[in-house]
Amino acid sequence: METYKTDKTVVELFAGVGGFNLGLKKSGWKVIMANQWEPGKKSQWAFDCYNEHFKDSVNLNVDVATVLAEDIPAHELLVGGFPCQDYSVASTLANSKGIQGKKGVLWWEIYRIASDKKPRFILLENVDRLLKSPARQRGRDFGIILSCLLSLGYSIEWRVINAADYGFPQRRRRTFIFATKDTAVQEKLYANKEAENVLLHSGFFAVPFGCHPYAGTRVRKIEIPKDIKSVSDDFSAPFENSGYCIDYVCYTYRVDSVYDGHRMTLGDILEKNVSEIFYIKPEDEPQWAYLKGAKKEKRVTSTGHEYNYSEGPIAYPDYLDKPSRTMLTGESTKNRSTHVIRDPETGKLRLLTPMECERLNGFPDNWTNTGMSQKFRYFCMGNALVVGLIEIMGKRINEIR
Template structure:
C-alpha cells in the first residue's frame, strides 16, 4: 500500500517530522518513505499572520488540491473535502471541544455539529476520502469530557468511526513513561477500515466466529489491546493490578450518543462494530530516560533569557509560602517568580458576595535537570506558574527556556520554527510564537515509534 498521508491541523509539522524521522536540518527534503500529499493549517486567532502554516511551508513546501489550488491555509470547515488528493493515512492533532450534536436525525449522515467544532471536518474527510488508516492525537481529558456526561465526547467520535466502517484502538500515552524528555499525557487514536488486512489479522478470531462466547470475545479483545494491537506493538504495557475489561455498547445513532451516552473509559481500549472494550493498563518500559538536562544548551545563551534578580525573588529565596489573608503583598512583590510559584493564601469574594480563603500549593522554582520536563503549554515563557525556569549550564544563572530547548523538549529538530515563508519572503518567527507553537505540538518521538509499526502494517496491506 502506498504510504500517502494527509495531515490535518498540521501545526508546524509534528506528524510529518515523526513519520519521516526528521531529526536534524540535514533531514529536510529527504522524505523518501511517507508522502504528505496535502495538509491543512489555519489559525483563526491570527488575523494578519499565519506563522504555523508559514513555518510548515518554509520547511516542506505547499500542496495543491485536485483543482490545482492551494487551500492549505483555508479554514478547514470551508474546504471541499472531495477535492483533496487521495491518501491512505489521515493524521492530525485536533482540539478537545464540545462534540455534542445539534440535531438528532435518523442517521449520522444528517447530523449537524456546532459550528467551529473541528471533529466534524475530520468526519467529513472520512466520508469523502475513506482512508483505510487514521492516526489522531488529542488531550488526555478527551476520554472524560464533558464533566456532566463523562465519556460522551469520545463516544460521539467512536460512533462516527463505527458508522464509516472503522475499528478504533486508543491509548493515553505519557511520553516520559517511554523514555522521552517530557511528561506529556495525550490520547492517541488509531482507526482502520474493517476490510483491511490489518483488521483481519488482529481480530481474525472474532471476524469469522459469529457465535463466539462473550468471555472468549472479551479475551480476544484484551489480547488485541495488551499484546497484538497497534499501540501494544509500539508501546508495551501490562494490565493494571486487578484491572478487568469493561464492555459497553454504543447507541445506534450518533444523536442518541450525544444525548444520553456515558462511559468510564480507561486509558486503553478498542471499539469494533459499536462495542467498546476498555481496560486500564500500565507502561512496561525499562530503557533509557532522556531528561530536561539532556536537551538543554551547554554553550552561551543570549542575555534575554536570563531573569533579573529583582524579578526572581521578593524576599529571602528560602521563602516558599505567602499568607495574604490579612493584607495583600505590594504589587512589585507579587510580580516575581518566587511569589508566582510559591504557595498562597488570600481572601477572595464569590459572585454571591461570600468571602473565602483561596489557597494553592508551591511548585518547584527551578526545574530539575535530572527528570523529564514538565508538560509544556502554549503559555511557555510567559509570566505563568507553568513556565519552566532552569539553571544555565555554563553560568549557573537562572533563566527561561530558549526556543531551541522548547523544540527539543517536543522532539523537533533544533531551530525547526526559526523561519517562516511569508508571501515568498523568509522571515524569523517571533520568540513568543515559537514557544506557543511548541506548547501546541505533540512529542515527535512518539510518532517516530508509531511509524515503525505503521511501516509494517502498510507493507503487509
C-alpha cells in the first residue's frame, strides 16, 4: 500500500470564493494551495475575497493552464468546481505524448494536474447536465472524465445531489464526483459487493446521503473504453444520477433521496429590517409579474424569423415555506430566475439581499463583503456551492481513509 505523507492537505482549483475550503476546514482538512482566476477580467473580485479570508494557503490568481505541476505541492485531496464544457478530443490533439483536449477546456487542466500529482483523493463538482452532455452524443463528456481518471488508476463514484433533499434551504442540484487511487480504500468501498448495495447503502455517497431506487429502475452496467480518443469519437451511455466505476466497468442506478432530518426553508434565512434599496418599485411590479408569468406569444429572432414562444408561470412571489429555487449568477438582475419575496415584516415585494444569498449557500454572513459591488456578490454566490454538503463529504473521507 502507498503511504501518504500529505496528511489531510488539499489543493483547490477553480476556488471561487472558497466553498470547498470552508466545508473542508469544518471537517478537518487544510487547503495548502488554491487557484482562482476570472478569465478576461481586470478586477479579480472572487480571488480577492478568497485571499482576504484564507491567509494560510498559497493563493494563485492566474489562469490554471499556466500553473506548472511542479509548482503544486504534494497533497492528499484535489478539489474543484469546474465548468461543463465540450470535452471532446480533436484528432490532431490525440498525439503520442498523451491525450490533449481543446485549449481552454478546463477538464484537461484537472487531468494534467492529477496525472502529475497523483493525489490519493479527488472531489469535483459540476452541473447536473454533465452526465448527459452533449445532447447529440449523450454521456460522452462524462465518459471522457471517467476514462481519464481510470487511466490514472482511480476508482470513481458520482451522485447528483439536490441540497434541499438533505435539509438545506436551496434547491441546488449538482453532480459530485469522488475518486480515489488508494487500493485499500477501493477494496473497502467496492470489493466483493453487489453494485446495488454499494449505490444504496455502503458507497461513498450512499452512507451520508440516504437513497432508495427510483420506481421501476434497475442497476445498469456500462463498460468504458480504455482509449480516450475512441470515447470522444463514439461513446455514448445513459449515466443515471448515481454510479461508480472501477477497472473500466461502471454501474449506474437512478435513485431518489431518503431524508427525515430537519428541513430549512427560504423563510428561515431572511434578514430583518432590510434596506429600501432591495424593494421592488411599484412602477416595476407589472414588469416582474410579466417575467414570472405564463407566456404564449409570437417573437421575432434577430434575423427576422417569427416563432411561437411559450413558458409556464413560476412562483411569484417565491414561497417562504419551501427551499428556494437555484440561485444563478444573474440573481437580483431583472430576469425571471431572480427571487422575489414578500417580506414578512413589511408585506412588500423585494429581492434577496447578498447576505441572504450567502446564507442559501451556507457561507458566513458578509463573506463576500470584501470590496466588490453588490452585483458581484450575487454573481459569486451564483457560482458557489453549498458549503454544508462539502463538510459532509469531508467527514465521509475521514471515515474511509
